[in-house]
Amino acid sequence: MLKKASGRDDDSGADWAQTMRGQLASAVAAARAAARLPAYRRAFRAAGVEAAAISADTWGSLPFLTKDDLIRGAQDNPPFGDRLGVARGDLAHVFAAPGPIYMPYTAGDMAHVAGSFARAMRSCGLEPGDLVDQTTMYNWVIAATVIDRALGMIGCGVVPGGIGQSERHLEVIRHLGVDAIVAFPTFLEHLLDRAEAEGRPLGLKKAVVMGELSHPDTKRRLHDTYGLEAREFYGVSDVGAVAWECTHGAGMHLRDDLLVEFIAPGGTTPVDPSPETPAELVVTDFHRKAMPIIRLRTGDMIDGLIRSPCACGSHAPRFTRIAGRAGEITKVKGMFVVPRLVGDVFLRHGIDRRYRLVVDRTEGGRDALTLEIEGAPLADAAGVQAGVEAALRMKLDMAFVDTLPEQGLRLLDRRNEGRPA
Template sequence: MSSADEFYDDLEIRDPQQREDELMAALSAQMTHAKANAPHYGEVFADLDPASINSRDALAALPTTRKSDLAALQKKNPPLGGINTVPLSELSHIFASPGGLYEPDAPRKDYWRYARALWAAGVRPGNIVHNTFSYHLTPAAMLVESGCRAIGCPVVPGGVGNTEIQIQLMADLKPDFFIGTPSFLRIVLTKAKELGHDLSNLKNGLVGAEALPPSLRQELSDLGVSVLQGYGTADLGNVAYESKAIEGMIIDEGVIVEIVEPLGTKPVAIGEVGEVVVTTLNPTYPLVRFATGDLSAILPGTSPCGRTNMRIRGWMGRADQSTKFKGMFVHPSGIMQIAGRHPEIVKARMVITSQDNNDFMTLKFAAPGADPSLVKAVEDSIQTVLKLRGSAELVEADSLPDDGLAIEDARSYE
């Protein structure tokens, strides 16, 4: 395969230092643009020289913005909180997401920057793509459809549900590529087999919006479809994506990603789990240090696929699962720190329960082949890391849900 066919463009294979220099120059220009044209940033950065924000250290000194902040801003200055740099009349869509949030897009090629992720997953001009993300109110389906159009692919707008109708469409139209959640793809493939429909044309997919455990990826492969993951949000568009190497997720070329202390602002060290914070270079809706609430970690080095941008481990749960136990906060990062002290652990979940008005904390963990003595060692780590007493329980991996939760508060408050 030629490099021209393997990569979406030459931006993906830039020298890392060249990329960093160009990103920082673009950041400074974006800050100048945002301050001048977005009312919110004109106010927030009134005393800031935007040209001085030309390094990661300078960026890290700025405040973060959270979804809760967006909601408040949009109520104060509807509908987009003063973050948009163009009037509403120049937008293509205004989407409505759960929680009363609104997101724009503009008439610009691949506004959400998903073509790169689709290309890495195998989409090429002329492929027929079946899109099962929602077309109703939210931007989910349009995020990826805009990327398909940029590549040059017809899209079947399947939307959500209507499984048997979608199977019939796939049997008739013979799409090459699937877009949607991995769980819905499994439903489609197993139901099609049950109904006797031939979906053998469907070879590849880009999945997201939920966890993709290795067992499900393998099951989908056994059913004939190879899938890669994309990671994005309605606010930001594409943030990162897998390549065929399946070694972490490669950062998109149109964003600057930091991993910071969960629910904080300070960047953490390479390899340390933290919250994903993203600054976009989107001129229409320039989010600066948008805290996603998602947990991940930076992987050292670059992908063996040849793309040279920074990589993250992928979605590792949520940062905002903190809870109080005996008057002290327990954070997901603490659970991950405990697990990180024991390489045998492949999955862990802290479960907090109550009985007779007493609270109990149990770390359920999976460590295939581990010696039972590991339980005591994990309990010692709970005491060391959390400064709280808790029990540990060795369990089978499949008994722990793949929902990204590090903490399950199962206490009853009735």
């Protein structure tokens, strides 16, 4: 028998459809196992699916898991909402998320989640030997614990700076000659701008950012202004890294060992994400043992998926950004309205103000859309209005208001107010 010179298959022949069939098979096995747990058994039964009947064909009839389900579960059946999948003695970590939700992990779960972060950050350009300032939170939540471990898996040196304390971060980055940083984009920009204002730029070369709705222009600005190569990944707190950029920076590749579904906003049917039909990401983690995660609604929406192979050789589809939160995208006059498109127009006009879109129903039963902008009327109000109408492909009214809520949603839907629920 002849031995081939190279028996190793590379990724070039793999196709994503085949990967997805494998993901679905693993998800089915995980859901069947989860059906042993009272909370999942109740939810599946309520949806008319018995454990033995869970298959690739019936997958779409399994109920979704929401953040509300987790919170209510933790309140009604504390502390783990009848979802603990292992003996208490097998827990390696329990994180306390706001809500309060307690998220348990076995040692194996932690290794797997850390592995996903390591893949994400390696793909984003971190290498063995990089000294990295880790700026996410170390207490209570999973973020820093698992990212710290992932950096170690890559072979990076970690400076465990944690959240806040900008001055201290600036000082330590300068003293140590830190190469790279893991940060939320707004914190990173804050640090860089502050260093620039002090006239003492930082020597950072790479940044890995996540967790906020970052704008593509942000990465360009960081590169042009600070010579900093910023790459992004998208993570879900209960699952880990879900999609990440490669060094080509042409969108975030979906992770291949999770099932990610694309579901109509507020609905239950699968959709192909596009600007006309944005989709919510729904994730099933078939590795988690301590608390299985089956069809978790992330609330994060995408408005497109790039399926052509990437220059890096990966066939995993990519999306370029999170287009918004599920509660922020709605149908008006039969069209989906994505508030962040307003932000894009503002950016082009150099406007930095709070805004919100308000949907009302007129007495004639028609939808009416108003863009509320905080502050005095803009000099170029007509131009901005035309830009927003073109972006949303919809006519609207514009109103200037004294104040808007600091943390509020950018979409307020008042169409059902005053009606019986």
